[in-house]
Structures are given as structure tokens and as C-alpha cells.
Amino acid sequence: MNRPSSFEGRLDAYLEEGPTSGPDDLLTSAHARxxxxxxxxxxxxxxxxxxxxxxxxxxPLPVGAGWRSSCSPCGGPGAVRRADLxxxxxxxx
Amino acid sequence: xxxxxxERAKKGxxxxxxxxxxxxxxxxxxVAHRILRDADRSDDAVQECLVRxxxxxKGLREPDRFDAWLYRLLINACRDEGRRQRRRGPxxxxxxxxxxxxxxxxxxxxxxxxxxxxxxxxxxxxxxVLVMRHYQGLRPTEITETLGLPLGTVHSRLxxxxxxxRAVLEAxxxxxxxxxxxxxx
Numbered sequence: 001m002n003r004p005s006s007f008e009g010r011l012d013a014y015l016e017e018g019p020t021s022g023p024d025d026l027l028t029s030a031h032a033r034x035x036x037x038x039x040x041x042x043x044x045x046x047x048x049x050x051x052x053x054x055x056x057x058x059x060p061l062p063v064g065a066g067w068r069s070s071c072s073p074c075g076g077p078g079a080v081r082r083a084d085l086x087x088x089x090x091x092x093x
Numbered sequence: 094x095x096x097x098x099x100e101r102a103k104k105g106x107x108x109x110x111x112x113x114x115x116x117x118x119x120x121x122x123x124v125a126h127r128i129l130r131d132a133d134r135s136d137d138a139v140q141e142c143l144v145r146x147x148x149x150x151k152g153l154r155e156p157d158r159f160d161a162w163l164y165r166l167l168i169n170a171c172r173d174e175g176r177r178q179r180r181r182g183p184x185x186x187x188x189x190x191x192x193x194x195x196x197x198x199x200x201x202x203x204x205x206x207x208x209x210x211x212x213x214x215x216x217x218x219x220x221x222v223l224v225m226r227h228y229q230g231l232r233p234t235e236i237t238e239t240l241g242l243p244l245g246t247v248h249s250r251l252x253x254x255x256x257x258x259r260a261v262l263e264a265x266x267x268x269x270x271x272x273x274x275x276x277x278x
Contacts, residue, residue, distance in 0.1 A: 014208040015228040022122030030140040031111050034147035045152025
């Protein structure tokens with residue numbers, strides 16, 4: 001077998017190696033975990049930042065979120081916790 | 094078809110979500126494994142990605158971009174796994190070589206080993222762009238869309254990743270030559 005001589009060719013060949021499919025039990029257990037996971041409300045997801053950001057940026061609030069925040073300044077059901085304003089893995093696209 | 098499944102999954106249909114993710118599962122796993130270079134961590138990253146996908150699917154505004162969104166979740170899960178790995182320290186596995194493989198096979202093995210060491214020394218961000226470019230065959234503009242990064246950042250990460258990997262490989266080759274020279278002297 002001929003080895004690719006260029007750097008790019010070597011890298012391509014190296015990355016081509018490895019598994020091309022995942023274990024079946026992994027998919028089953030991931031689905032089982034998903035079934036027991038509570039979903040986040042859409043208004044909360046709309047507040048979250050982009051996943052690759054390292055800084056938080058203000059985003060337009062969805063209708064009603066401002067009212068909820070202003071009605072519960074001390075942490076009522078509509079209050080936005082600090083942790084919710086950190087970069088998220090689930091940017092809305 | 095996929096759009097319909099995404100819409101149903103967004104409304105809470107587990108079966109639709111499972112059909113959607115089963116279709117992309119193998120590709121997700123292959124990408125995670127190439128970034129993390131570890132089966133257990135790839136398992137964790139893919140599982141985390143799928144759970145986050147279910148948890149946050151309501152926030153996906155464009156169902157047609159489900160795949161790109163899912164890959165972004167996977168990349169973030171890989172990044173989190175990478176952080177955990179750094180905190181725990183590197184998992185170094187020593188592979189015993191009882192006898193040298195003959196001729197070309199030995200060179201191939203050494204070449205692959207060199208790349209493996211070099212690749213593992215790269216930051217997760219750098220590995221990610223290399224995998225997306227060289228394994229998935231995505232163009233920088235497509236990487237931009239998936240990662241949500243500016244095009245300049247993607248180009249820069251690709252450039253620095255390639256430079257860093259080349260540097261590691263060259264340093265490795267020099268060290269091998271010095272060691273070989275020491276033995277023959």
C-alpha cells in the first residue's frame with residue numbers, strides 16, 4: 001500500500017481510520033435518557049447565548065419574558081437566573 | 094420527511110426524535126471519535142449531545158437546519174469532554190512493540206503513531222476544525238455555519254491547527270533522528 005506523501009494526504013488518511021458506526025447500546029441508552037429528560041421551555045431557550053461565545057450578549061426578549069422578569073425581581077418563576085445567561089450548548093438557529 | 098420528523102419531535106413526539114437521531118447517530122459517533130480519540134469519551138459526548146438535543150429542541154427555529162444544529166451540540170459536548178479530560182490529566186496508553194514490523198508496514202505504523210501523538214496535542218477547537226475539514230470534507234463556509242463562528246475565525250483555526258500539527262510532527266521527526274544518531278555514534 002502506498003503512503004500518501006503530502007501532509008494533507010497523510011492527515012486525510014489518518015482521519016479516515018477509526019469507527020464509522022457507534023455501538024447500538026449507546027443509541028438505546030441515549031434515547032432512554034432523553035425520554036426521562038425534561039425539556040426546556042422555549043422562552044428560556046430564546047434567552048440563551050450562542051454556544052461558542054465566551055461572553056454573554058444581550059438578546060431581544062421574547063414577548064412576555066420582560067413582564068415575567070419585572071414581576072419577579074427576587075427570583076420568582078419568571079426571574080432569569082445568572083446561570084441561565086451563560087453560554088449554552090443549544091443556540092437557537 | 095426530515096422536516097416533518099423535526100416538527101413532530103419539537104412537539105414532544107419521542108418516536109419522531111428517535112427516528113431522526115438514529116439516522117445520524119453513526120455519523121455523529123464517527124466525528125466524536127475522531128475529535129476525542131477515545132471510545133469512552135466519544136460515547137459520553139454522543140449521549141450528552143442527544144440528550145441536549147431532546148431537551149432544547151423546542152428552541153430550534155429552522156427545522157431544515159436540524160443536522161447543523163445537532164453537529165453543533167456534538168461539538169460542544171466534545172469540547173466539554175475535552176475540558177474534563179484536561180482536568181483528569183492525559184490518558185496515556187503505552188502500546189508495546191515486541192518486534193519491528195517489516196519495511197513499509199513499519200514506516201506506516203511509525204507515521205500513524207506520529208500523527209496520533211501530534212493530533213492529541215492539539216486543542217479540541219483545533220481538532221474540531223481539522224476533522225470537519227479533512228474528514229467531513231466541509232468547506233470553511235460550511236464549518237462557519239455549523240460552529241456559528243465568523244469565517245475569519247474558522248480560517249485562523251484551520252491555519253493554526255495545521256501549523257501546530259506540522260510543528261509537532263517536525264519536532265518528533267527531529268527527536269527521532271537525534272535518538273537514531275545517538276545510537277549509531
